[in-house]
Amino acid sequence: xxxxxxxxxxxxxxxxxxxxxxxxxxxxxGAFFKLGTHxxxxxxMSVYGILACGMTMVIISGGxxxxxxxxxxxxxxxxxxxxxxxxxxxxxxxPACLIIGGLCGAVxxxxxxxxxxxxxxxxxxxxxxxxxxxxYASGGMKVSTAIANPDGTYRYVxxxxxxxxxxxxxxxxxxxxxxLIFIACVLLGWLLMSKHRVGRYLYAIGGxxxxxxxxxxxxxxTKIFAYAMSGMFAAMAGICQAAQEQQGDPEAGVGxxxxxxxxxxxxxxxxxxxxxxxxxxxxxxxxxxYLDKILSINAVxxxxxxxxxxIIIVIAVLTQRRRRT
Amino acid sequence: MNMKLIKILAYPSLVLAVIxxxxxxxxxxxxxxxxxxxxxxxxQKQFVIGMSQCxxxxxxxxxxxxxxxxxxxxxxxxxxxxxxAQNDTLQQRAQVEEFAGSKVDLxxxxxxxxxxxxxxxxxxxDAGIPVIVLDRRLLGGKYTCFIGANNEKIGKAAxxxxxxxxGGKGNVVELMGLQTSTPGQDxxxxxxxxxxxxxIKVIFQADMQWLEPRARDEMESALARYDNINLVYxxxxxxxxxxxxxxxxxxxxxxxxxxxxxxxxxEGIAYVKQGILDATFQYPTGGAEAIDTALKILHGQAVxxxxxxxxxxxxxxxxxxxxxxxK
Numbered sequence: 001x002x003x004x005x006x007x008x009x010x011x012x013x014x015x016x017x018x019x020x021x022x023x024x025x026x027x028x029x030g031a032f033f034k035l036g037t038h039x040x041x042x043x044x045m046s047v048y049g050i051l052a053c054g055m056t057m058v059i060i061s062g063g064x065x066x067x068x069x070x071x072x073x074x075x076x077x078x079x080x081x082x083x084x085x086x087x088x089x090x091x092x093x094x095p096a097c098l099i100i101g102g103l104c105g106a107v108x109x110x111x112x113x114x115x116x117x118x119x120x121x122x123x124x125x126x127x128x129x130x131x132x133x134x135x136y137a138s139g140g141m142k143v144s145t146a147i148a149n150p151d152g153t154y155r156y157v158x159x160x161x162x163x164x165x166x167x168x169x170x171x172x173x174x175x176x177x178x179x180l181i182f183i184a185c186v187l188l189g190w191l192l193m194s195k196h197r198v199g200r201y202l203y204a205i206g207g208x209x210x211x212x213x214x215x216x217x218x219x220x221x222t223k224i225f226a227y228a229m230s231g232m233f234a235a236m237a238g239i240c241q242a243a244q245e246q247q248g249d250p251e252a253g254v255g256x257x258x259x260x261x262x263x264x265x266x267x268x269x270x271x272x273x274x275x276x277x278x279x280x281x282x283x284x285x286x287x288x289x290y291l292d293k294i295l296s297i298n299a300v301x302x303x304x305x306x307x308x309x310x311i312i313i314v315i316a317v318l319t320q321r322r323r324r325t
Numbered sequence: 326m327n328m329k330l331i332k333i334l335a336y337p338s339l340v341l342a343v344i345x346x347x348x349x350x351x352x353x354x355x356x357x358x359x360x361x362x363x364x365x366x367x368x369q370k371q372f373v374i375g376m377s378q379c380x381x382x383x384x385x386x387x388x389x390x391x392x393x394x395x396x397x398x399x400x401x402x403x404x405x406x407x408x409x410a411q412n413d414t415l416q417q418r419a420q421v422e423e424f425a426g427s428k429v430d431l432x433x434x435x436x437x438x439x440x441x442x443x444x445x446x447x448x449x450x451d452a453g454i455p456v457i458v459l460d461r462r463l464l465g466g467k468y469t470c471f472i473g474a475n476n477e478k479i480g481k482a483a484x485x486x487x488x489x490x491x492g493g494k495g496n497v498v499e500l501m502g503l504q505t506s507t508p509g510q511d512x513x514x515x516x517x518x519x520x521x522x523x524x525i526k527v528i529f530q531a532d533m534q535w536l537e538p539r540a541r542d543e544m545e546s547a548l549a550r551y552d553n554i555n556l557v558y559x560x561x562x563x564x565x566x567x568x569x570x571x572x573x574x575x576x577x578x579x580x581x582x583x584x585x586x587x588x589x590x591x592e593g594i595a596y597v598k599q600g601i602l603d604a605t606f607q608y609p610t611g612g613a614e615a616i617d618t619a620l621k622i623l624h625g626q627a628v629x630x631x632x633x634x635x636x637x638x639x640x641x642x643x644x645x646x647x648x649x650x651x652k
Contacts, residue, residue, distance in 0.1 A: 031550040036575070040545040047538075141384050146595035154591060156599055169574070245537050246570065251382065252538075296546040302504065302532040 008268035008276075011319055012283035015266065019290045028297040037297065039174055045289025046182035047072075047244075049282075050237040051260035053189040054105075054230030056281040059264055060193070061226045062206040062273025063112060063119035068234040068260060069253035070130035071104050075238025077134045080143035080248025083160040090162030097235045104130050105231020109224035123227075127257070134250040144247035159246045166243035178240050182285075185233055190278040192229070202226055206273025263288050266316040287316075372431065372623050374405045375424035379437035379461075380412040385610065388589055389435065389459070392612025400620065414441045425449040431619050435459040443467070455622045459611050466630070470618050472611040474634040476511035477518070479606050482636055482651050483584055484519015486604055487556055490582060494524035495555035498547045500568055502560035503534045512560045512586060528554070533564050540567030548575050556582045562593035562605055569601050588639050588648070597644045607637040607648065 023032045031037055051068045058065045075097045082088040082096065104126060111122035146154045168177045193199035201222040204212040213219045237256075242248045267284025269276025291312060295305045374397070381387055390407055397403045406429070410417035414437050422445055424432050432449055436442040439462055446456050447467040455469040462471060487497065499516070502509030509532075520527075528551055531543035540559060547554065548571060557572070559565035565585030572578040582603040587593050593605035611634055621628050637648040 028546075028550050031546070034549055037546075037549040040542075040549065044542045044545070135382075140381055140387050141591060144591060144595070145599070146591045148591060154595055156595065167570075167574075241538065244541070244570070245567070249537070292542075293546065296531065296543055297550055299529055299531060299546075302534075 008280060009283070012266070012268045012280050012287070015316055015319075016283055016287045016290070019287050019294070023290060023294045026294060026298050028299075031297045032294065035174060037293065039169070039176060039179075041289055041293040042179040042182075043176035044293065045285050046176070046178040047237045047240050048256060048259050048263060048289070049182045049285040050185045050233050050240065051256055052263040052281050052285050053185045053278065054233030055257075055260045055264050056189060056267075056269055056276060056278055057193065057202060057226045058119070058230045059261075059269055059271060060206045060273060060276050061202045061223055062209065063223070063226070064123065064261070064271075065105075065108065065227060065230045066120065066123040066257050067104065067108055067126035067130055068230060068237075069256035070127045070134065071101050071231050071234035072238035072241060072253035072256060073248075073250055074104065074130045074134040074137070075101050075235035076242035076245075076252050077138040077143055077248035077250050079239045080242045081137065083162050083242075084143060084145055084157060084247070085147060087157075087160065090160075090165070093162060094239065097239055098232050101231040101233075101235025101238070102228045103231070105234070106224055106228040108231070109227030112227065113220040113223035131250075138248060138250040140250065142247045142249050163243040163246060166240060167246075178244065181236065181240060185236065186278055186282050189229075189233075189281075193278050198222060198225060203274055206275075208274070259288070262313055266313060369402050372403050372619075373429045374403060374431045374433060374619055375408070375420075375427075375429040376405055376433045376435075377408045377410060377417055377420040377424070378435050379410050379417060381409045382412065384589055384592070385587065385608070386435070389610035389612045392610050393433070393616060396613040396616035400616070403616070403620075410437060412437060414438050418442060418445045421445040421449055425452050425454055429454065430623060432456045433459060433615050433619065436461050436463060439464050457615050457618055457622075459615055469622060470628050470630060470632065472614050472618065472632045472634065474609050474611065474636065476508045476608070477515035478633075479586060479608060479636045480512040480515020480517075481519040482515075482638070483512075483558060483586060483604075483606050484516040484521075486519075486606075486638065486640075487516075487558060487584060488520055488523045488525060490584075490603070491525060491555055494526075496526050496528045496551065496553055498529045498544065498551075498554055498557045498568070499527050500531055500533045500540045500543060500557065500559040500564040502532075502564070504532050509535075509560055516558060533559070533567070535561055535563065537563040537567040540564035541571045544568040544571035545575075548572065548577060554581050556584065558584045560586055562587045562589070562596060562602065565602050565605070566592075566596055569596075588637065594639050594644060594648075597639045597641065600641070604638060604640040606651075607639065609634040609636065 027033060055065055055068065078100055079093050079097045082093045108123045108126040111117045112119045145157050145159060147157060148154055166177055169175060170177060201217045204217050205219055205222060209219060241252055263284040264281050265271060266287055267280035269280055295308065376393060378386055378390055393405060397405045408420045410420055417437055418441060421432065421434060425448060432454055434446065434456060443464040446463055449456055450467050458468045458471045460473050501513055504510060529547040533540040533543050544567065557565060557568040559568055562585035565583045569578060569583050572581060585593050585602050585605045586608060588605040588607035596602040597605055614632060618628050636651050638651050639648040643649045
């Protein structure tokens with residue numbers, strides 16, 4: 001038992017249990033015990049969680065990806081443009097947006113791995129670039145179901161079935177499709193990191209890049225792959241965001257990269273690279289997601305929420321450090 | 326702070342695109358001018374107006390520029406040069422100085438901040454160029470005319486409409502704009518004035534920071550906690566739309582009304598037309614009024630020092646007729 005709580009997963013799990021205990025005490029007149037609250041919480045954390053999946057791969061490789069929020073916005077705008085304005089089917093919109101996100105990520109990866117630009121700078125540049133592209137593609141306006149005619153009036157179209165399917169509930173309304181997509185992303189990330197060769201390469205590169213190069217790991221290709229995956233996850237998150245808003249907002253996702261990084265770190269994945277995993281990230285996502293919900297149902301004012309969230313992050317990171325010594 | 330940093334960093338990305346666009350537009354504008362001198366009588370004096378917009382990242386400001394362009398297009402003697410300061414105070418200061426240096430006939434400015442832009446505007450006034458200040462105020466009184474809306478009045482109008490719509494009693498969820506911003510504070514204050522004396526109870530309040538996804542999350546919390554909600558008042562239409570989506574997903578959208586503010590044609594007004602919102606209150610851009618005032622100034626007529634814009638109500642009954650003016 002004791003051994004379980006000293007492992008990284010054990011500690012991350014402990015933090016989640018603690019949050020649940022807090023929720024049970026401050027249950028907002030029983031709102032915390034309703035099934036619907038948990039369904040909503042799982043939906044609300046999903047977009048951040050999908051970003052965190054890609055972020056985990058990049059962080060384990062010893063990098064960081066600041067561009068995910070902007071790529072999310074770009075994918076949101078592009079998917080809304082294609083699905084709402086042009087009426088394309090989901091089978092076309094989904095791969096097209098994933099390719100756009102993947103390409104953005106691959107460019108960051110190329111800048112980092114091949115041209116040796118620090119990940120912080122390379123992805124910062126991509127963050128600015130992708131935000132610009134999303135504003136350019138949308139003309140600075142939200143891409144919504146109100147479409148401007150040339151004479152300045154508007155015509156209205158229905159929300160496309162592709163978006164309705166994503167922002168939908170299954171199992172008698174007890175589970176959101178967005179949450180299902182998030183779980184699929186976690187599974188995909190877990191398979192890549194734990195069962196596939198590329199995962200072993202990423203851990204090796206994050207642990208010691210030079211020695212993995214010397215032992216024949218294809219460092220450049222693997223790193224580009226990690227950033228491209230992060231871009232694709234961000235694009236998936238962007239599609240989910242657009243579907244839930246029923247529009248593509250070029251200003252969406254500002255600051256989301258920091259939430260995603262916090263989720264990864266609270267799970268116990270090391271920012272130094274080489275240590276961590278997708279399961280830990282899932283725990284981190286649940287912890288922050290539930291913390292947010294508990295503060296929300298109790299209608300805690302914004303100032304208090306920020307302070308409490310900050311304190312929790314510090315505590316979580318401090319427990320990690322004790323583990324290392 | 327980080328958000329701010331990110332925002333600041335995000336704007337330079339627009340520089341290239343905006344430069345390319347403005348250069349492109351300017352060119353076509355110039356050629357148009359060169360081709361059409363015959364259409365306007367040569368005796369009529371041409372006026373050049375410089376317009377400095379603090380940023381074009383907000384749809385509302387894009388709308389303001391569009392309103393100005395549309396109003397100016399009705400007067401062939403006016404030529405408006407648009408500049409976007411990309412949320413950079415110093416850049417906006419440079420733009421004002423540039424306009425003053427190139428001796429435009431009139432400057433319209435929608436300033437980012439009061440303090441640093443007061444001085445350059447005063448200098449332009451000293452150089453004999455009239456200045457119209459739009460939306461946000463400057464310090465002191467060295468400008469020709471201020472045109473702006475009053476968020477507190479709009480909040481009050483919304484509050485009074487809500488009292489009427491609910492018959493004087495009911496449970497209301499308030500989704501507030503960023504409470505460290507003046508519009509957010511004023512729309513809250515005005516609303517409380519509007520519902521004062523009625524039996525309207527605000528049962529749930531949250532700061533959704535003007536963001537639609539946040540509004541949806543907060544509304545889900547309110548729905549989880551309260552079984553009887555009669556109306557949602559959001560400080561912008563995005564927030565009201567997010568709340569509607571949350572209620573719709575819970576199958577409770579028919580049990581309550583949704584009220585927003587801003588009434589942009591492609592957002593709030595569209596939502597009312599689609600039956601998503603029950604009402605939205607316009608936060609006017611003042612673009613058309615600015616051009617009217619500019620014409621008066623340029624023709625030597627007197628204008629008031631301050632013009633406070635009213636609001637327009639758009640609801641299911643009047644949206645087809647283009648809303649209703651509220652005093």
